[in-house]
């Protein structure tokens with residue numbers, strides 16, 4: 242208990258330090274892209290990565306993905322090199338939502354799931370975990386898309402331990418209110434887009450009755466399912482103030498994942514920012530990159 246308290250106050254201090262850096266950064270004028278921006282590395286490790294999420298531009302009401310930076314390469318979850326097939330992510334936001342696109346090279350697209358919130362992660366799938374604010378989150382959304390239209394997965398995750406053991410999830414509705422999903426196949430693979438309303442992403446309040454243990458947890462079982470606790474308020478720069486609704490912070494935490502199932506039955510797990518886990522576990526929020534909305 243004492244250890245836990247000590248850790249919390251250290252996290253609070255680190256968070257405040259980041260908030261101060263963020264405020265100074267904002268005062269010093271325009272921000273530039275690049276690693277180390279805003280002091281996030283102190284929270285997420287020496288090899289921290291940060292990602293700029295620009296405003297979307299639209300062509301005929303479709304996001305112009307081509308002009309957005311291609312975030313790649315993915316690294317195996319073990320941290321041990323590159324997966325056999327590439328994945329790239331593109332990101333942007335408008336005033337209502339975060340838009341994410343995955344492009345996955347794939348010679349063998351293996352996923353037979355067809356329905357929402359089925360266990361699509363057993364086979365070919367891309368995943369996006371995201372939480373508002375700069376701190377390492379204990380509650381975040383998991384949004385996954387398989388290569389099959391309609392076969393997506395959406396859950397609010399409570400992860401108290403920064404690892405797969407002990408996580409619980411709260412499945413979102415099918416169809417997911419406030420999230421749009423699309424996927425398609427191309428000659429050398431497949432793509433997926435996930436558009437998540439900020440109203441959904443800033444709402445970390447799950448229905449307490451809905452929390453259940455996640456089948457992907459390894460090892461220890463949870464005897465008590467803890468609903469998420471409210472984080473202590475931290476001053477975080479705001480991207481948008483919104484009348485009568487939660488403001489949208491400039492800084493978020495996120496990570497992006499690929500489960501690549503092969504015809505021979507093997508599966509590779511890769512990440513934009515490796516979770517350094519073997520067996521693979523994507524649920525390591527301290528390894529989420531910083532997303533800076535500009």
Ligand SMILES: *[C@@H]1O[C@H](CO)[C@@H](O)[C@H](O)[C@H]1NC(C)=O
Pocket residue numbers: 300301
């Ligand atoms: C946008 O839509 C218009 C009308 O359908 C079409 O003529 C035009 O070629 C489209 N532009 C692009 C870039 O697709």
Ligand SMILES: *[C@@H]1O[C@H](CO)[C@@H](O)[C@H](O)[C@H]1NC(C)=O
Pocket residue numbers: 353354355
């Ligand atoms: C998908 O295929 C796997 C392996 O062949 C099988 O175990 C599973 O039941 C199938 N799932 C569905 C939804 O058909």
Ligand SMILES: *[C@@H]1O[C@H](CO)[C@@H](O)[C@H](O)[C@H]1NC(C)=O
Pocket residue numbers: 444445446447448
């Ligand atoms: C947040 O999500 C919960 C669970 O879906 C819902 O009951 C609640 O109304 C939402 N709150 C807001 C402010 O949208």
Ligand SMILES: *[C@@H]1O[C@H](CO)[C@@H](O)[C@H](O)[C@H]1NC(C)=O
Pocket residue numbers: 325503504505506507
């Ligand atoms: C399975 O297939 C993948 C993709 O072709 C390949 O990289 C891997 O080496 C194969 N593994 C085995 C055990 O055959």
